[in-house]
Amino acid sequence: MLYGLAIILGFLVAGEAASNFLHLPLPGTVSGMILLLVWCLLRKGADQRVAQAATGLLRYLGLFFLPAGAGLLELSGLLREQGAAMAAVLVLSTAITLLVTALVLAWLLRRRNPQGDYPSSGEGEA
Incomplete structure (x- = not known):
């Protein structure tokens, strides 16, 4: 599980770096997801440990919408x-x-x- 989270966070950091250094018109999170997709396509599938970590995160996906709801209240x-x-x-x-x-x-x-x-x-x- 830790390996999968490290890979996901690594692609997040790589995406942020790519967006900042290359001045891409994409948020770093989107760039990281694209890099992760390319990595999975090159490997012809997701690593089992990465898939397990992603499934664990998806279980709590609803919690990720709480900051957006709080932002709506603020605005x-x-x-x-x-x-x-x-x-x-x-x-x-x-x-x-x-x-x-x-x-x-x-x-x-x-x-x-x-x-x-x-x-x-x-x-x-x-």
Whole structure:
């Protein structure tokens, strides 16, 4: 377990260093996750000890959201001022994401079956 945590924390530190030294527009945590992903792909799978440590951390994932909730309480004044604009952006971006996802799915289905003869849902059949 300690080996797995050391590897995960090592990639976290490497990601922070890479983001700072290379002036990447990514947070160090994201850079570290990308480095960990590349390492796992090169090894053709995650090390069993790293997977065990990650599973142990995932068990407590909900606790990692507590600081974000506390931050929301701290910024309640800003939310009061700009909450409507934030909500509008969230609704609009969600609608755009759903629309683009539906269009890509339709495109992929047409590409997979160009004749367009999809199985029916069973409505209207005798």
